[in-house]
Amino acid sequence: TQLLEQSPQFLSIQEGENLTVYCNSSSVFSSLQWYRQEPGEGPVLLVTVVTGGEVKKLKRLTFQFGDARKDSSLHITAAQPGDTGLYLCAGAHSGGGADGLTFGKGTHLIIQP
Amino acid sequence: DADVTQTPRNRITKTGKRIMLECSQTKGHDRMYWYRQDPGLGLRLIYYSFDVKDINKGEISDGYSVSRQAQAKFSLSLESAIPNQTALYFCATSDLLEQFFGPGTRLTVL
Numbered sequence: 001t002q003l004l005e006q007s008p009q010f011l012s013i014q015e016g017e018n019l020t021v022y023c024n025s026s027s028v029f030s031s032l033q034w035y036r037q038e039p040g041e042g043p044v045l046l047v048t049v050v051t052g053g054e055v056k057k058l059k060r061l062t063f064q065f066g067d068a069r070k071d072s073s074l075h076i077t078a079a080q081p082g083d084t085g086l087y088l089c090a091g092a093h094s095g096g097g098a099d100g101l102t103f104g105k106g107t108h109l110i111i112q113p
Numbered sequence: 114d115a116d117v118t119q120t121p122r123n124r125i126t127k128t129g130k131r132i133m134l135e136c137s138q139t140k141g142h143d144r145m146y147w148y149r150q151d152p153g154l155g156l157r158l159i160y161y162s163f164d165v166k167d168i169n170k171g172e173i174s175d176g177y178s179v180s181r182q183a184q185a186k187f188s189l190s191l192e193s194a195i196p197n198q199t200a201l202y203f204c205a206t207s208d209l210l211e212q213f214f215g216p217g218t219r220l221t222v223l
Binding site: 004006009033040041042043044045048088090097098099100101102103104105106 | 117144146148153154155156157158161163169171172203205207209210211212214215216217
């Protein structure tokens, strides 16, 4: 059972455009993490959000955790070709994901020059 | 040197064969995990371990077993491989704030 619904699954846009990726669940998570994965490599953590309503910014990336801690979004402003990759959201039911993370299916993002 | 290493990086085997995937870490973390990644399904947890004497089943443990030989080593075994175990396998460690993933093992079962 996939507890985290991530959308869209695929997204191809032009350089300079903005985009938003969504991660939704019926479950409450203690925290939610966003990872980025490059071909041939393991996922690498971008950010962790813990508090309902929390917003974190990482350069052109803005991450938001829903008030009820069931959903999250990743917004990229003025996308660049270097942003191309697989973006994964992952929820933790216990602190920091000690008993493992529940991952969404991922969003394949392609930024065309 | 990489903090989390996996061997082999690629493996092709036949149905019914026993195979072991190995993971080593130099991060000094107690918590280690095995996930598999399938196209369109994301990563799913197979097993996890909090220390050498602790083994816990994840979401999809059937057909797999693990061994935590030391704090730094966590191996995953397929006792009798089947084609639907063809996937990308990742080992990870955790400091409770973040999970650190290895580079993955691409396993193909023919």
